[in-house]
Amino acid sequence: xxxxxxxKRRRRRFLEETEELFDAIVExxxxxxxxxxxDMIYSLYMKDNLSIAEIxxxxxxxxxxxxxxxxxxxxxxxxxxxxxxxxxxDHHKTWVIDQMVRQLTGDGYRSWVKEYGGDVNEEGxxxxxxxxxxxx
Numbered sequence: 001x002x003x004x005x006x007x008k009r010r011r012r013r014f015l016e017e018t019e020e021l022f023d024a025i026v027e028x029x030x031x032x033x034x035x036x037x038x039d040m041i042y043s044l045y046m047k048d049n050l051s052i053a054e055i056x057x058x059x060x061x062x063x064x065x066x067x068x069x070x071x072x073x074x075x076x077x078x079x080x081x082x083x084x085x086x087x088x089x090d091h092h093k094t095w096v097i098d099q100m101v102r103q104l105t106g107d108g109y110r111s112w113v114k115e116y117g118g119d120v121n122e123e124g125x126x127x128x129x130x131x132x133x134x135x136x
Contacts, residue, residue, distance in 0.1 A: 010046060077103040087136045095133030 041059065044050045050058075077100040084096045105112045117126030 007046075073103050073106060077101075084136055089134075089136075091134040092136045093133070094131050095135050098130075098132045 041055055044055045044058065080096055080099045101112065102109050113130045116130050117128055119127045121127060
């Protein structure tokens, strides 16, 4: 049984190491721990005295504990295709493609669009221009 001071120190250390733990889980599984995993993590750390590596391994080995952000991005992109892809007009279909790319690239959207632009010509303009289309 831990004394109150020992428990406080352990909780403080847990908070400091949480970022390292979540990074290890994401690296090992490709997704972030969900709420059920968060409760389990705290219990394993505080009560079972497991190391960060041991906890990350247990969480990664249980797919039910990980929210796969890649799967969510794909589902959101497909939802745009399903909901709006049949609307007539190239400008609307271009918008659908743009929304799908935004879902799939997340925070990397701007760099993806920049890369799409290709080389810069003599006037300083990109070779290609990404069109965001018009929302239906």
